[in-house]
Amino acid sequence: MSSCSIRWAVTTGLLTAVLVVAGCTSQDASRHGGRDQEAPMGPSAGKPSQVAARVNGEELTVHQINDRLLAWGGGLEDARPEAAGVGRTLTRLVELTLLRQEAEAQGLAHKPEVLRALQAARAEVLARAWAQQIGEEEQTPAPHQVRRYFDEHPQAFSRRRVFVLTEVRAPVAAGDLGAAMGSLQDHRQPQSLVRALEKAGVRAMVSHTQVASDQLTSAQLQQVQRLSSGQALQVADADTLRVWWVQSVLDQPIEWEQAQSGIERLLHARARAERVRGELERLRTQSRIEFVGDFTRWAPADDPAKKAGGEGAQGVSSEASAR
Numbered sequence: 001m002s003s004c005s006i007r008w009a010v011t012t013g014l015l016t017a018v019l020v021v022a023g024c025t026s027q028d029a030s031r032h033g034g035r036d037q038e039a040p041m042g043p044s045a046g047k048p049s050q051v052a053a054r055v056n057g058e059e060l061t062v063h064q065i066n067d068r069l070l071a072w073g074g075g076l077e078d079a080r081p082e083a084a085g086v087g088r089t090l091t092r093l094v095e096l097t098l099l100r101q102e103a104e105a106q107g108l109a110h111k112p113e114v115l116r117a118l119q120a121a122r123a124e125v126l127a128r129a130w131a132q133q134i135g136e137e138e139q140t141p142a143p144h145q146v147r148r149y150f151d152e153h154p155q156a157f158s159r160r161r162v163f164v165l166t167e168v169r170a171p172v173a174a175g176d177l178g179a180a181m182g183s184l185q186d187h188r189q190p191q192s193l194v195r196a197l198e199k200a201g202v203r204a205m206v207s208h209t210q211v212a213s214d215q216l217t218s219a220q221l222q223q224v225q226r227l228s229s230g231q232a233l234q235v236a237d238a239d240t241l242r243v244w245w246v247q248s249v250l251d252q253p254i255e256w257e258q259a260q261s262g263i264e265r266l267l268h269a270r271a272r273a274e275r276v277r278g279e280l281e282r283l284r285t286q287s288r289i290e291f292v293g294d295f296t297r298w299a300p301a302d303d304p305a306k307k308a309g310g311e312g313a314q315g316v317s318s319e320a321s322a323r
Contacts, residue, residue, distance in 0.1 A: 052081075052090055055097045065089055134279055135272035146263045150256055155221060156214030157259050162250040163211050163224055166190050170197055170204040170241040188230035190245055197241075204241070212252070 053060045066079060068089045079086060108114055150157055168190050187193040190206050197204045213221055223233050227246045235242040291299040 053094060055094055056101060058097060058101070060090070060093055060097065064093060068093055131276045134276050138268065138272045138275050141264055141267040141271065145267060146260060147256075149263050149267060150259055153214070155216075156212075157254045157256075159213070160251075160253050161213045162252050163213070163246055164248040164250065165209050165211060166245045166247055167207050167209055168193050168197075168204050168241070168243045169207065170202050171239075172202050172241055173239055184232040184234060184243065187232055187243075190243075193232070193243060202241075208247075 050061050050063065051059045052062055052065055065086060069079060069085065072089065072092070103109065109118070155161075184193075187196065194204045194206060211224075216224065220235070224244070224246060227233055231245075233244045233246075235244060291297075
């Protein structure tokens with residue numbers, strides 16, 4: 001069963017940028033002229049037990065290590081100071097801090113491209129935090145909602161089937177082949193279609209795969225179920241030719257007891273995403289959003305500047321320039 005989830009994953013580059021933001025403090029003087037001095041910073045100065053290391057007087061805390069353990073994939077299964085994962089994470093954190101401090105000492109934080117990256121990183125982190133906060137307010141789905149979803153999607157649970165397929169794939173749109181491919185019904189075996197494509201100068205690949213019924217659209221499922229031995233099905237794809245032959249079908253139902261927790265997570269994730277979309281719409285209606293110049297083409301249909309055409313676009317652009 002395919003499950004949807006909203007994940008708040010941040011890349012290493014983004015994390016580095018955020019740490020740079022966090023480190024933009026009044027310590028520049030101590031970094032430039034007094035790196036051998038240890039001057040505890042922030043509220044953690046009164047809690048030495050939470051300090052794991054100091055780098056040129058800047059404290060690295062247990063909380064930072066725990067955050068990095070999660071962000072860098074180590075998890076918190078063993079967060080004891082003597083754990084190897086903690087040691088590796090602290091070493092990386094020290095190295096990252098050294099590099100960030102040196103970058104600040106060299107004035108890199110004031111370069112235009114670096115400032116833009118920092119602003120983008122800060123905006124993304126704050127937006128993710130807001131979306132996560134909104135999502136956490138969503139309630140767990142009621143038991144009857146979970147059961148109803150189970151009953152309404154038998155192809156994903158009680159009548160779930162797995163189709164063992166042979167697929168022919170070619171990097172060309174089917175419409176570009178014209179009559180070269182011929183009728184699919186003329187090709188009762190994948191190799192027959194491959195030979196026809198090769199004659200047309202198209203190289204095709206043959207692979208074997210499995211597709212579960214819940215991974216197919218309703219139309220695809222109906223089509224696949226109607227296929228008999230030797231019949232081919234062309235899968236809709238704008239830029240790639242994909243043709244399936246069903247080799248066998250396996251019944252692999254998922255019972256209610258197995259499905260319940262997964263459905264709860266799926267419905268909860270959907271509700272959270274819907275709540276975030278609703279909040280975004282509310283913010284859009286309460287905010288003034290202007291598209292300027294040539295970019296008015298991307299404005300919503302009800303945007304006054306877009307309705308006004310070129311004059312409106314020029315007016316908005318002039319207004320922005322006047323500011």
